[in-house]
Amino acid sequence: MSVCRPARCLFAKATCTTLPKAAPQRSFQTSASRQGRKRRPHYPSIKADDLKLLNEAAEVEYPKYDTTETSLLSKKYTPSQIAAIKAAESAIDTRDVLTQGQQRTDPWLLPYEDDMAEVDPVTDNRPRLTPDDIPGKKTFRLANDVERDEAISRIANENLAKMYPDGIPEGALDAATEQRLQDSFEAALTQATLDPRATYTSRNPAALEALADPRHSAVMPDLPRLENRMARQTRRLSTEEEEDPRQKRLLQYLGWDKQKLRSIRVKTLVSHSVTNQTRMGKIRSLYYLTIAGNQDGLLGVGEGKSVEPEEGRKQSIMSAIRNMRPVPRHENRTTFGDLERKVGATKVQLFARPPGFGLRTQHLIFELARAAGLQDLAAKTPRSRNKMNVIKATWEALTSQKLPDEIARARGKKLVDVRKVYYGGSVH
Numbered sequence: 333m334s335v336c337r338p339a340r341c342l343f344a345k346a347t348c349t350t351l352p353k354a355a356p357q358r359s360f361q362t363s364a365s366r367q368g369r370k371r372r373p374h375y376p377s378i379k380a381d382d383l384k385l386l387n388e389a390a391e392v393e394y395p396k397y398d399t400t401e402t403s404l405l406s407k408k409y410t411p412s413q414i415a416a417i418k419a420a421e422s423a424i425d426t427r428d429v430l431t432q433g434q435q436r437t438d439p440w441l442l443p444y445e446d447d448m449a450e451v452d453p454v455t456d457n458r459p460r461l462t463p464d465d466i467p468g469k470k471t472f473r474l475a476n477d478v479e480r481d482e483a484i485s486r487i488a489n490e491n492l493a494k495m496y497p498d499g500i501p502e503g504a505l506d507a508a509t510e511q512r513l514q515d516s517f518e519a520a521l522t523q524a525t526l527d528p529r530a531t532y533t534s535r536n537p538a539a540l541e542a543l544a545d546p547r548h549s550a551v552m553p554d555l556p557r558l559e560n561r562m563a564r565q566t567r568r569l570s571t572e573e574e575e576d577p578r579q580k581r582l583l584q585y586l587g588w589d590k591q592k593l594r595s596i597r598v599k600t601l602v603s604h605s606v607t608n609q610t611r612m613g614k615i616r617s618l619y620y621l622t623i624a625g626n627q628d629g630l631l632g633v634g635e636g637k638s639v640e641p642e643e644g645r646k647q648s649i650m651s652a653i654r655n656m657r658p659v660p661r662h663e664n665r666t667t668f669g670d671l672e673r674k675v676g677a678t679k680v681q682l683f684a685r686p687p688g689f690g691l692r693t694q695h696l697i698f699e700l701a702r703a704a705g706l707q708d709l710a711a712k713t714p715r716s717r718n719k720m721n722v723i724k725a726t727w728e729a730l731t732s733q734k735l736p737d738e739i740a741r742a743r744g745k746k747l748v749d750v751r752k753v754y755y756g757g758s759v760h
Contacts, residue, residue, distance in 0.1 A: 389430060393430055394430075440687060460548075461547040467538050472533070472539070473532065474531065475533040483524075483527075483530040487529060492517070596624050596656075597626070597702075598624045598652065599703070600648065602620070603618065604618075619644065620644050620648040622651075622652045625703030627703060627705045629660075629705055630657070630658060630704070631657065631731065632653060632654070632655040632656030633652055633655060635651060636651060657731040659705070660733045661705060661706060665707040666707065667730065667733060668684070671729040671730070671733060673726070673732075677715055678721035679713070679714060681711065682697075682709060682730070683712075684708070689709075691707070691709050694717075694722075696719060697709075
């Protein structure tokens with residue numbers, strides 16, 4: 333190789349006074365260089381004219397109270413409630429509500445218009461009364477037959493008056509109205525029979541009315557109490573029926589009744605035959621894997637194996653109901669974030685999804701999510717898809733979620749959810 337050409341190029345560059353500009357280097361990336369990028373602001377800047385228009389729109393959309401409205405509010409609310417309303421509204425900037433807030437349209441939205449003069453059983457604490465709120469003596473005794481018949485007649489008339497405030501229809505009635513009236517009579521009579529005021533009596537009318545007052549009842553306040561002779565006799569007759577000893581032990585273990593046990597959703601997902609090699613030969617049996625859930629936050633997985641098919645299935649069902657554990661649900665529809673669990677060679681990945689997404693998973697995870705009461709979920713099984721391991725990994729992932737409250741408490745933080753207040757209900 334000749335050295336003349338490299339030397340000539342070197343001498344020419346050294347003697348040249350004005351060097352040509354170097355050609356721009358070719359980039360091997362599709363994105364622009366850092367120097368060529370325009371720095372974008374984190375928050376959009378608002379001009380003075382836009383801010384003025386925004387203030388005017390906020391004043392039109394959310395005007396301040398005038399004297400007439402304040403006088404109307406004072407007739408419906410107490411001074412403390414009016415002060416609470418004004419304090420809550422002053423803590424929220426109307427411009428932020430106008431720009432960032434939006435009204436939800438999904439089925440899980442809360443009512444935007446609320447009457448604070450009435451007690452909401454969902455968001456408000458139900459008022460409770462103690463025995464000290466009953467004036468006079470608080471003694472009771474069992475009513476005799478005459479007093480019981482009179483009380484049933486009086487309570488049934490009260491129930492019918494609530495059902496038909498304008499009076500019971502009379503004259504010629506069509507078949508549908510006649511059947512509805514007959515059902516109303518039976519419902520009023522049944523409720524009057526189960527009412528505790530028909531079983532007990534007292535000389536103090538206030539004490540007698542407290543028996544059916546929901547403010548004195550801590551369990552099932554919307555229904556009449558069932559602690560009377562007829563209800564006890566009905567329960568005794570239903571429990572005296574012949575039942576499976578395994579089911580009887582399960583009810584004693586859980587403290588449930590048969591009605592609650594029937595509401596559990598049970599489904600067998602895996603069933604196959606297994607063989608045990610012994611010195612006497614091969615012993616074949618059937619294996620079952622069953623899931624159980626109440627579709628409201630409880631989920632369990634159970635296994636059973638027996639020579640008889642029915643026996644193995646019952647074992648798996650009872651084991652699944654006994655192993656039910658709570659499943660934390662965000663807004664009662666999805667999980668708290670993305671989950672991942674590994675059992676054996678199987679790895680299951682669960683992803684939380686917004687409202688209306690549905691259950692887009694494989695059939696095994698779909699049945700588990702439906703039994704647990706989940707409505708929006710996505711899942712992946714990137715590795716082995718063994719049925720038993722997929723079910724067990726999904727169950728462990730759903731029941732061992734880390735809640736935001738626990739994470740905040742472990743970090744020494746305070747968790748405050750301001751989405752429904754600051755963003756005007758825009759929580760998704």
